[in-house]
Amino acid sequence: MNVPPPDGCAGRAAVNVPPPDDVTDGWWDATREHRYTLQTCGSCGHVQHPPRALCTACSDTADLGFVEASGDGVVDTFTVVHRAPGPGVAVPYTIARIRLAEGPIVLSTLDGQDWRIGEPVRVGWRDLDDGRALPVFHR
Structure with a gap:
């Protein structure tokens, strides 16, 4: 699904969203309700993102689930x-590595361009036409 930037949102890139x-599924279901979740392993307690078919700490595949996260980070x-990576992509836009309060580091979009390393952020949401939403971090 190719999602253009919302009207009036200059600087947001069109994105290709995987199905x-x-x-x-569990992560996308939570985004429909604007809940930020992280995948956790019931065997060893490891928290990871993005969701994977196995725990990256202990390789368990049977006991993976999702827990709600605060949505806060740095x-x-x-x-x-x-420079647009392809035709139809609006620039400029900001991509960041966010260190979540729960520990994992995630890649996401930041709202706006005037940022500083170490600045606190909170998750917000960009709704998609199919009911899902993409996380966009802001001040």
């Missing part, structure tokens, strides 16, 4: 993209 699958590093 849900057996591994990511900008670990970021870049402002000024």
